[in-house]
Amino acid sequence: MKATEPTRIAIVGVGKIARDQHMPSIEHNPNFTLCAAVSRHARVDGVEHYNALDAMLLKRPDITALALCTPPAVRFDMAMAALRAGRHVLLEKPPGATLTEVETLVGEARERGLTLYATWHSRHALGVEPARDWLAPRRIRSVRIVWKEDVRRWHPGQAWIWNAGNVGVFDPGINALSILTRIMPHPVHVASADLDFPSNCQTPIAARLEFADPFGATVTAEFDWRHEGHQTWDIAVETDAGSLLLSEGGSRLTIDGEPAVSGPDREYPAIYEHFAELLAAGRIDVDVSPLRHVADAFLVGRRHEVDAFHE
Known part of the structure; x- marks a missing residue:
């Protein structure tokens, strides 16, 4: 393949996030061409369809990259099969x-000299990098994360999110943790957690976390998937030299009460821009620090049973 030709890519798992974000981002990025989709239950118009990944890997050696959009509990075997078949993931x-x-x-x-990219789309929100730069020289006194949304609105009919091996309310909450681990000038770790499990589910619907900070800052996070009305995705930071608020999932930055950065959502287009850069450079980009916070919350968390969840 010539260097000037777009990378042939396939989407594996044709769900809401693939249709809403991945497909439009691929379509508008000249570095990629969507050539196939793999899904047991859904099809993409105008794109070659496969019910199983193995069949696609066998029949389309020209497709050199895959975007795995399946639930995390079933992703490992697919990713390993793709890597062993010489595909970037x-x-x-x-x-x-x-x-x-x-x-x-x-x-x-x-070992195989392939690109592997673990995406954190919220890190590409417009306010995140300016917030990181502003916080770097300051002493942080407190961080308060409030991430509350309505699961029925964002995951309608998606029963998989309540099964073991998936992360429940941490599915959106990990977006906040991905921002936290990007903007903090130093690492923090989960010290305690309270997790609310619906009586009929294997994953939590709400969580409250407290973090230990080596410099004494108070760092807390509150995640809730039962929130109706205005959806809230805020990170408020107090420092020795002013305050910062990242709102709307990181797309709006306010410093000392004054608007600093805001703009349209370009998180997933930025993901594919970075993926193209990684492919060109032959690099791996995998940061597990947000996932480590989730794992630690499950390890130290106190389990509380709450009302059963029903759509």
Whole structure:
């Protein structure tokens, strides 16, 4: 393949996020051409369809990259099959069901000289990098994350999110954690957690986390999937030299009460721009720090049973 030709890519898992974000981002990026879709239940108009990944890998050796958009609990085997077939892999967030399986994929990709990219779309929100730069020279006194949304609105009819091996309310909450691990000048770790499990589910519907900070800052996070009305995705930071608010999932930055950055959503287009750069450079980009916070919350968390969840 000539360097000037777009990378032939396939989407594996044709769900809401693939249709809403991945497909439009691929369509508008000249570095990629969507050539196939793999799904047991859905099809993409105008694109070659396969019911199983193995069949696509066998019949389309010209497709050199895959975007895995399946639930995390079933992603490892697919990613490993793709890497062993010599394909580059982009992983939707969270990159896997466990830390070890993600590390195993990194080792496989490195051994085969392939690109593996664990995406964190919220890190590409417009306010995140300016917030990171503003916080870098300051002493942080407190961080308060409030991430509340309505699961029925964002995941209608998606029963998989309540099954073991997936992460429940941490599916959106990990977006906040991906921002936290990007903007903090130093690492923090989960010290305690309270997790609310519906009586008929294997994953939590709400969570409250407290973090330990080596410099004494108070860092907390509150995630809730039962929130109706205005959806809230805020990170408020107090420092020794002013305050910062990242709102609307990181797309709006306010400093000392004054608007600093805002603009349209370009998170997924930015993901594919970075994927193209990684492919050109032959690099791996996998940061598991947001997933590690989730794993630690499950390890230290106190379990609370709450009312059963029904659509």
